[in-house]
Amino acid sequence: MTRFADLGLFTGVAQVDNFCRMADLLPSVEMPASTRPRPWPSGAPVEAPATFDHAGRVKPFEDGFAETETAALLLLHRGEVRYERYALTGGPEVRWISMSVAKSFVSALVGIAIEEGHIGGVDDMISDYVDVPDGSAYDGVAIRDVLRMASGARWSEDYSDPTSDALRLAAAMSGQGTLVDFVGGMVRELEPGTMCRYNSGDTQALGLLLIKATGRSLADYMHEKLVEPLGFTSSCSWLVDSAGTEAAFACLTVTARDFARLGELYRNGGRVGDVQVVPEAWVAESVAESAPPFEPIPGLEGEPPIGYGYQWWIPKTDAGETTGEFSGIGVYNQFVYVDPAREVVVVKLSANRRYGTSLEESDNREAENMEMLRALARVVDPPA
Numbered sequence: 234m235t236r237f238a239d240l241g242l243f244t245g246v247a248q249v250d251n252f253c254r255m256a257d258l259l260p261s262v263e264m265p266a267s268t269r270p271r272p273w274p275s276g277a278p279v280e281a282p283a284t285f286d287h288a289g290r291v292k293p294f295e296d297g298f299a300e301t302e303t304a305a306l307l308l309l310h311r312g313e314v315r316y317e318r319y320a321l322t323g324g325p326e327v328r329w330i331s332m333s334v335a336k337s338f339v340s341a342l343v344g345i346a347i348e349e350g351h352i353g354g355v356d357d358m359i360s361d362y363v364d365v366p367d368g369s370a371y372d373g374v375a376i377r378d379v380l381r382m383a384s385g386a387r388w389s390e391d392y393s394d395p396t397s398d399a400l401r402l403a404a405a406m407s408g409q410g411t412l413v414d415f416v417g418g419m420v421r422e423l424e425p426g427t428m429c430r431y432n433s434g435d436t437q438a439l440g441l442l443l444i445k446a447t448g449r450s451l452a453d454y455m456h457e458k459l460v461e462p463l464g465f466t467s468s469c470s471w472l473v474d475s476a477g478t479e480a481a482f483a484c485l486t487v488t489a490r491d492f493a494r495l496g497e498l499y500r501n502g503g504r505v506g507d508v509q510v511v512p513e514a515w516v517a518e519s520v521a522e523s524a525p526p527f528e529p530i531p532g533l534e535g536e537p538p539i540g541y542g543y544q545w546w547i548p549k550t551d552a553g554e555t556t557g558e559f560s561g562i563g564v565y566n567q568f569v570y571v572d573p574a575r576e577v578v579v580v581k582l583s584a585n586r587r588y589g590t591s592l593e594e595s596d597n598r599e600a601e602n603m604e605m606l607r608a609l610a611r612v613v614d615p616p617a
Contacts, residue, residue: 235259237406237472243392243589248565249302252584253322255330256470256486259406262479264456264469271464271505273490276313281306285608287601288594297605301566301598304329305489305582309497310575310613314490321584323489326467329582331485331492332563336436338455338495339481340380340544342443344503344515345458351446355380359438362445363416370419371438378425379435379442380543381524387422388432392564392589402433402482411476412437429524429541433482436544440481451479462510463494483563489580495561496569496578499545519543520559520571538600548603558607564588566598570606577610 235258240251251258281298284291298306304323308316323329331338346352352362355377365371370386371379378384389397398419405415416438423430440451447454452471460469469491472484498504499520503511522540540547540555548558561569566583587596594600 236408237403239407242403243400245586245590247302247586248584249304249321252330252565252582253304253327255472255484256328259472260475260477261470261472261484261486262450262452262477264452264460264465264471266468267461267463267465269461269464270466272466273309273314273493274312276310276315279308279310279315279612281316281318282608282612285605287604292601294605294608297601301583301585301602303566303581303583305580306609307489307493307580308609308613309493309578312497315613316609317489319489323582325490326488328467328469328486328488329492329567330472330483331487332483332565332567333433333436334492334561334563334567334569335481335483335485336433336544337561337569338459338485339436339439339443339451340519341495341498341511341515342451342455342458343376343380343439343543344511344519346443346446346454348512348515352376352442359442363438363441364445365417368421369417370421370434371416372421374425376439376442379438381426382429382432382435382541382544383426383525384432384435384438385421385423385425385427386419386430386432386434388419388430388434390431390433391592393591399433402437406472406474406480406484408475412474412478412480413441413476416441427525428528429526430528431541436482437480439544440479443481444478450477451481459495459510462505462508463491463498464505465491465494467491489582492569492580492582493578496571496580499559500571500573500576500578515543520545520547522547522555539603548607560603560606562599566602568602568606570603570610572607572610575610575614577613579606579609581606
């Protein structure tokens, strides 16, 4: 069996042949398709724009698609498929790794668990549910602050640094300890609630919270609470560590059409048809900017044009204003982007091999991708 460390992530190695079959390469737990599948209806097809604007330059849309090694690009408008395109190893039935888009699924499950009474609320201490050593990173930290990436845990998410915490977390997926041990060994550096520091360890702690609070595996809980009611038409899976614990921070494998279901669920205030799957108030709170100030991000000048909610990113204009958009975002350019004003959901699945090889936007292209998806969303309602 391949180890997570054998994939050569963030080294410039091509990943298009890996990301389409992660559940075949690595230990995982399967979640069957819904017993009540809800295929997407088709609407009138639209064309992608010829160009999009980024950083003061006009760029061909096709260049953005190809240069980030896009495998799937799907646009829903009012719940209908209006644009769907696959390339490389992508396809309608291909399950692609979520990377950190998984974090937004975890957030939804936390909201459901609170509604069901498994968790008292976001002001409860996560250490009331998850066993961690006294004085460690998550001891006495409110669930709200973990959701907002404001736990105060010491962390480096620099993928180009082999000693960073993010890559040590990946090592726990290769048999170097377990995810439970990793979370318990994290240390506090800042006062909780004072700074938003992007931290995949926070999401792994939320995954352990769900497992402890519900008494079920993360995959089992997700299958009942999201896969079934959302009507997934394909099976999906969650990668696990050597102890069988799901990697909550990044490791769902799902088709593009089924990724779109989370975006459409949140676009509709947590409802699927007449069923309230995620509490409406939780959806609204999750996708509103609620985090404390961002820690400065290396490689970017000034504050980034994006905010953070409960494991969802909140894009902003260059002037720093929110527009109602929100997005799940994962490394290597995975996106579930939602523009409620245009009633649009866009899924982009990619394998940008330059991602994480440096801290530069020219390699990572997250801001560029956001402008590309915004341009695609506008084709259903072109600006005057």
